[in-house]
Amino acid sequence: MKQVFVDSDLTRVSFARNLLEAEGIACFIQNENTRTLGPSIAGYSYTHLLDPALCILDDAQWEKAMELVTTHFHNEAAEGPEWRCGSCQETNPGAFDLCWNCGAERVA
Known part of the structure; x- marks a missing residue:
């Protein structure tokens, strides 16, 4: 399992998941529900460690997954x-x- 995309906006991470799944890359979103925990957990302020993260299951597909995500999220229009x-x-x-x-x- 490798992480390919992390963002505080679950919508963007979900879109990236859809891109990968459309290409046959098995993936899942880690920390998908952490935003519902509220502004603090056990007295600690929000941390980016709880941001939704898109992970792929097959490490051999990492390069293809990164290329897809990079194409859609790291361009000047974005x-x-x-x-x-x-x-x-x-x-x-x-x-x-x-x-x-x-x-x-x-x-x-």
Whole structure:
């Protein structure tokens, strides 16, 4: 088992899991439910050690998994600012090319 992607946003980790599963890479999300524990655990403040982490089961597929995740999460669009949908006016992350709310395409 190897970790391929960690993010404090479970939605992003779940999306990465879907990418890997679509390519036939068996994986799971570690710490999937730790956000429901609240702002502190046993008196300690939140730590990034509890962030959801995507792990693959077959270490031999690590390079392919990393390539898929890197392609989708480490690009300039993902680093860009949020944008507002022209159809429904919903705010979307810079990495999205389609509005998460109505599915309309991003207009440059």
